[in-house]
Amino acid sequence: MGDFNDIRASSERIGGFQVNAHCTRWFQDRINEARLTDLGSKGPSMTWRGPRAMNGSRLFKRLDRVLANSHFLNFFSESYVQVLPRTEFSDHNALLLCVGAQVNTMKPLKPFHFEVMWLGHDDFNRFINDSWSTQEVLETNLATLQQNIDKWHKSVFGFVEKKKTKLLARLKGIQNSKAYPFSFLCRLECQLQSELESLLRSEELKWF
Structure with a gap:
């Protein structure tokens, strides 16, 4: 889970030059070799925003993702990934991994935090x-x-x-x-x- 600094397909990028098919295929092959599954996400499709170019355009990519093996998927079959809003404090969107439905309907006690x-x-x-x-x-x-x-x-x-x-x-x-x-x-x-x-x-x- 995190920033892999690579994309799997041209659909995971907006703007910039033509996508290098060799790079995307290499990344996808490494995922397949490790027998991992991309959990996908809910929310904004692009998780990274690049700096503004000379012509004013920006490059957007889906660099952040969660990859899971079969053991994780069997144990957390209802898991999903939520893409949180990106703020000016980072050029990445944060990811929230939800591992399943909330079984306990009681509101959990929050630990005390000093502000x-x-x-x-x-x-x-x-x-x-x-x-x-x-x-x-x-x-x-x-x-x-x-x-x-x-x-x-x-x-x-x-x-x-x-x-x-x-x-x-x-x-x-x-x-x-x-x-x-x-x-x-x-x-x-x-x-x-x-x-x-x-x-x-x-x-x-x-x-x-």
Whole structure:
């Protein structure tokens, strides 16, 4: 699973010069020799975007993929690959490997994650002090703090998560469109990428 830096056929590339049939055949032969199967993908067909050429055009390729052997396919028969939206932080789309249907309908418990952006908020230190009791043992304080900080994060930074989710959903729709990349969607994508970058790099929230 990852970037193989090769394509299997001319259909896995948009733009550029004529595809080298020898190279595509060589890559496909190596896959066949290893007895691997390409799982394909759902979402945008091209997973890599090249730099802009002198004439303004770009080269797109499907360089990222998941190859599996028969043992994997037998054990994870319902597995599939989802191509996630590409952002300006990388020239590749990320891949998400889903290994099967969700059997357990109960919502899994999420592990606690510390967010760096919390440190940039003016009320964070006061919030920590107010949530910590010197009368309680360490385990109780930590459990209480986790519950309180989850609520505080949603109330203070919830709008950021919602806006980021909305921008990523729009980018996914654009990159999955058959009219992309030869339409006005390219300009719209640049606009949305700029909005997403500004959101994540905001000095006020101090994500980094």
